[in-house]
Amino acid sequence: MNKVAVVGAGSMGRQIALHCALKGLDASIYDVSGTVLSAAREFSGDYLDSRVAKNRITPELRDDTIGRLKFADSLESCVDGASVVIEAIIEDFAPKATLFEVLGHLCPRSTILASNSSNIVGSRLAAVTEFPERVVNLHFFNPVLVMDLVEVVLHPAVTPEVERKALAFCKEIDRTSIVVRKEVPGFVVNRIFRALTREAMNLLEGGFASAEDIDLAVTRGLGHPMGPFYLMDVAGVDVTYLARLDEYRETGNEAAKPNEILERLYHEGRWGKKVGKGFYDYPENFEKREGR
Numbered sequence: 100m101n102k103v104a105v106v107g108a109g110s111m112g113r114q115i116a117l118h119c120a121l122k123g124l125d126a127s128i129y130d131v132s133g134t135v136l137s138a139a140r141e142f143s144g145d146y147l148d149s150r151v152a153k154n155r156i157t158p159e160l161r162d163d164t165i166g167r168l169k170f171a172d173s174l175e176s177c178v179d180g181a182s183v184v185i186e187a188i189i190e191d192f193a194p195k196a197t198l199f200e201v202l203g204h205l206c207p208r209s210t211i212l213a214s215n216s217s218n219i220v221g222s223r224l225a226a227v228t229e230f231p232e233r234v235v236n237l238h239f240f241n242p243v244l245v246m247d248l249v250e251v252v253l254h255p256a257v258t259p260e261v262e263r264k265a266l267a268f269c270k271e272i273d274r275t276s277i278v279v280r281k282e283v284p285g286f287v288v289n290r291i292f293r294a295l296t297r298e299a300m301n302l303l304e305g306g307f308a309s310a311e312d313i314d315l316a317v318t319r320g321l322g323h324p325m326g327p328f329y330l331m332d333v334a335g336v337d338v339t340y341l342a343r344l345d346e347y348r349e350t351g352n353e354a355a356k357p358n359e360i361l362e363r364l365y366h367e368g369r370w371g372k373k374v375g376k377g378f379y380d381y382p383e384n385f386e387k388r389e390g391r
């Protein structure tokens with residue numbers, strides 16, 4: 100693998116590109132918004148400086164990484180020469196489909212076209228793309244610079260060669276990969292997360308235990324690093340609510356229907372840590388308590 104291209108420099112894209120550059124790949128990133136692209140450049144510099152300051156990386160690695168990371172001013176220059184293109188743009192099918200159609204024409208057949216989408220499966224994007232056999236989901240987790248897993252999600256058109264290359268790419272960037280052999284909403288991790296949070300909310304709504312105690316039960320009794328309520332606050336109550344609503348509308352699956360408490364918190368604007376309130380309240384000097 101020589102070069103990876105990332106399209107979309109928001110919270111996920113900027114971390115994916117930076118991680119790949121840290122692991123020795125040439126990485127190019129592009130965003131329709133010049134402001135976002137500048138913010139991604141600043142984020143990368145600040146992150147690398149802080150790693151040097153904490154003695155986690157050498158100044159040489161920081162400088163080499165900066166040298167490998169390019170902030171492209173056009174989609175064409177971003178994807179030029181890339182073996183893997185990772186789409187990390189807004190979670191909306193129409194712009195993603197338009198982008199994949201363009202990428203299908205711009206990139207040679209050997210280039211893997213991957214979506215980082217949490218919900219929109221590769222086969223839907225493959226359908227609008229020239230050579231659909233090279234479209235997969237490469238699903239990274241937030242924060243990408245910390246979380247080790249990538250879900251490689253396949254659909255029937257994907258060839259064994261593309262699967263092999265996708266797994267080799269994950270290995271090259273030092274990430275653990277799992278293969279999801281059939282597309283399913285939420286893939287593996289988010290399905291398990293949804294089952295856990297659904298049951299936690301059922302227990303809370305039924306008055307069986309408090310959010311604090313359910314979180315403690317999961318951290319101390321199951322050994323999870325965070326309890327489900329604290330985790331939803333970190334991930335964003337809005338993100339959890341909208342993902343559940345989307346799955347419910349798509350599938351009609353009653354188990355996916357957002358719990359009443361989730362719906363209420365969403366409409367009250369209690370979207371989690373980022374707004375200072377969710378299942379818990381976060382005073383400005385909030386420190387994470389063990390078990391939350």
Ligand SMILES: NC(=O)c1ccc[n+]([C@@H]2O[C@H](COP(=O)([O-])OP(=O)(O)OC[C@H]3O[C@@H](n4cnc5c(N)ncnc54)[C@H](O)[C@@H]3O)[C@@H](O)[C@H]2O)c1
Binds near residue numbers: 216
């Ligand atoms: N945020 C998460 O925790 C998370 C986790 C896993 C996967 N994902 C997935 O990653 C993708 C990106 O999520 P995010 O949180 O980084 O979003 P974000 O809103 O932070 O960033 C999206 C970026 O895409 C840019 N963009 C929009 N249309 C574009 C186009 N046509 N070409 C180039 N850039 C374009 C926007 O300007 C924006 O900067 C989504 O599909 C999401 O489902 C997100």
